[in-house]
Every structure is written in C-alpha cells, then in structure tokens.
C-alpha cells in the first residue's frame with residue numbers, strides 16, 4: 001500500500017494510510033489520497049483489466065484497499081453510458097452521452113464511494129458509521145453497512161429529503177435522526193459527534209476513501225468511449241463528486257490511458273450556487289449561501305465541504321460552472337425521460353438543463369463529445385412527479401368512452417355473420 005498515501009491539499013504534508021484521519025492533522029484542510037502513478041504505471045496490466053466486467057472493482061489496483069477479502073460490494077459501477085441521439089439532435093450536439101448512475105444498486109453514484117468507504121470502515125475496525133445527508137448518501141451508507149453488519153446513524157434535514165431515499169434508509173435499518181435544520185447544519189453536527197466519539201466512523205464525502213471509489217466514474221467513461229470526453233457536465237452539491245471525477249481523469253491521463261483531460265462543468269441550482277457564483281467572479285474562495293433553496297433537494301447545500309477541490313477541478317481543467325432554475329430542471333427531467341427513456345431525479349437533470357445554455361452561449365460545439373452525469377434515479381423522488389406533473393385521466397371501464405378520449409374514430413359495432421354451411 002506504499003503507493004497510496006494521504007496528502008493535504010493545502011499544506012502538502014503527507015501521512016500514511018495507517019492513520020485514521022479525515023482532515024489534515026497539521027492545518028485542518030482537506031486530505032486526498034495520492035496514488036504514486038510512476039510506481040503503478042509499469043505494474044498495472046490495463047489491457048487485462050479492461051477484459052474484466054465494467055465495475056468499481058475492475059479498477060482494484062488503483063484503489064487503496066489492502067485486504068481484498070474484506071471488500072463490501074453490492075455490484076456497484078458498470079453503469080450505462082447512453083448515446084442520446086434524439087436529445088442531441090434537438091440541441092445540436094452530435095456526440096451527447098448520459099452516464100446513468102441511477103443504475104447503481106441503491107440508485108445513485110454514492111454506491112461507488114460507499115463500497116470503498118465501508119470496506120475501509122471494516123479495515124479500521126469500526127462498528128458504527130455516520131453521515132449527514134440530503135438522502136442518497138444515507139440510503140447508500142445504510143445499504144452497505146447493513147451488508148457489512150455495522151450500525152448506521154444518519155442525520156437528515158427534516159422534511160427536505162425525497163421520500164424514496166428516506167424509505168431506503170428506513171428499510172435498510174439505519175438509525176435516522178431528522179434535524180430541524182438544513183444539510184449544512186446536519187454536517188456540522190456530524191463532524192462534532194465524530195470528533196467527540198472517535199470510534200464512530202465518518203462517511204461523508206470529506207472522507208478521502210469515498211472519493212477514491214467515486215473516481216472510477218471517470219475511468220469507466222473513458223473505457224466506454226475508448227477516449228476522454230471533451231466536456232464532463234456534473235451536478236454539484238457538497239462538491240465531492242466533481243472532485244472525484246477530476247481525480248479519476250487526472251490519474252488516467254498520468255497513467256497514459258487517455259490523451260487529454262476533459263473540461264469540467266459544474267452545475268448548481270440557482271438557489272444553492274456558491275461554487276457557480278465564485279467561478280462567475282473568478283474567485284478562489286466561496287461565499288456560503290445561508291438559506292439554500294431548490295426543488296432539487298439532493299443539492300440543496302449552501303456550504304459545500306469540498307469547495308476548494310471543486311474550484312481546483314474547474315480552474316485546472318479550464319472548465320466552468322453554471323446555474324439553472326427549478327423550472328429549467330423540471331423541463332430537463334421531462335425532456336430526458338420523453339426523448340431518451342431515462343428517468344432521473346431533479347438534481348440529476350441539472351446537466352441536461354445546462355446544455356441548452358452552454359450550446360446557445362457558444363461554449364459547446366456540434367462536434368464536441370459531451371458526457372452528462374445523471375447522478376440518481378427518478379424513482380427516488382416520486383413526490384415531484386405527483387405534485388408537478390399532470391395527473392392521468394380516470395374513465396369508466398368501457399371501450400367507447402376510452403376510444404372517444406383517445407380520439408379514435410367511432411366504429412359500427414361489428415356483428416359476426418354466420419358462416420355459410422358447406
């Protein structure tokens with residue numbers, strides 16, 4: 001495991017993975033797990049690796065888990081990269097793809113991080129795990145820790161998570177606390193609980209092992225395309241996933257597996273957009289949003305913990321960040337479902353909503369290879385559909401009234417004529 005070590009993104013101090021830490025013990029900033037690329041380059045058989053089924057653990061040699069017998073898996077990763085011809089032709093994009101992370105075991109990209117994070121929890125001997133969540137992290141953690149036989153605690157903002165996600169956490173048997181506050185407050189409390197109770201293992205995306213699992217999103221997209229995308233468009237909430245994907249692309253590039261790195265485009269909802277605001281002003285710090293608000297509850301976050309990593313991903317890649325309104329999000333959700341057969345939750349429709357603006361603004365061209373990440377399944381949030389979409393009609397159970405409703409021409413009632421006797 002010497003090819004993996006913690007490194008502080010600010011002061012650069014390095015630490016062995018044998019230490020059980022989430023933040024830099026010296027300056028308190030974010031940690032990342034560095035992969036000693038030069039050591040791995042000659043040692044990993046990428047051709048052999050690509051003959052294995054597409055999945056998170058296909059990339060095991062690039063993941064910092066020492067004991068493979070401990071791996072906690074529900075078969076995560078290996079999600080579809082869908083070519084979207086109908087939506088693409090509407091928007092004037094020839095090579096538009098959606099990476100559908102809703103195909104993961106609990107219906108979101110979080111499973112990539114949890115398979116690695118919960119395995120690490122076992123490695124450090126944890127018995128209890130905890131997270132704050134807008135819903136998907138809670139559902140995923142509850143599932144993986146159930147499989148591992150660990151106790152799960154989740155803190156969620158009361159009344160502000162989609163019912164499908166809450167149902168998952170309940171059924172998987174998590175201890176759920178709904179707080180009278182938002183996600184940012186829940187996360188602060190979780191940090192404090194973990195610093196006062198060192199035996200409880202923290203599984204929010206500040207934990208670098210989560211990021212390691214999530215970086216496989218980028219590896220998979222490159223392997224599916226047999227090249228790198230030109231643009232990678234992804235929703236941003238707590239800013240873990242954009243940081244993870246950028247790490248994945250950077251490593252794949254340094255390992256000689258792709259020829260260039262994509263531009264990263266972060267998408268936020270208008271009412272919860274501290275990163276997009278910073279990028280618009282070319283700033284290197286963010287101004288937290290006190291009262292974040294959006295229909296996309298998954299990304300209703302005003303103080304993204306990994307903001308520094310996200311800004312670096314966007315600036316280093318020469319990408320950008322953009323906001324979309326709730327109305328644009330719902331329109332995009334419906335468009336993706338009706339044109340491509342992909343039903344995603346509102347947060348996951350934000351990249352689709354952004355496409356129109358990016359194309360019209362001249363940021364994207366017809367020939368660009370564009371990948372949008374659909375982070376979570378539409379069934380997670382059935383309330384949005386029942387509240388905001390037209391209700392289906394209800395009719396009497398009789399053929400003619402249904403035909404009339406369908407606009408089918410009225411017909412004479414057919415009477416079978418008796419067959420002539422031979």
Ligand code: F0G
Pocket residue numbers: 108132133134135136137138205235236237238239240241242298299345347348375376
């Ligand atoms: N999309 C969905 C469906 C999400 O659930 C999240 C985050 C994001 C996008 C944003 O990802 O936080 O890495 O920038 N959900 C977290 C949760 C916060 O608790 O489930 P991010």
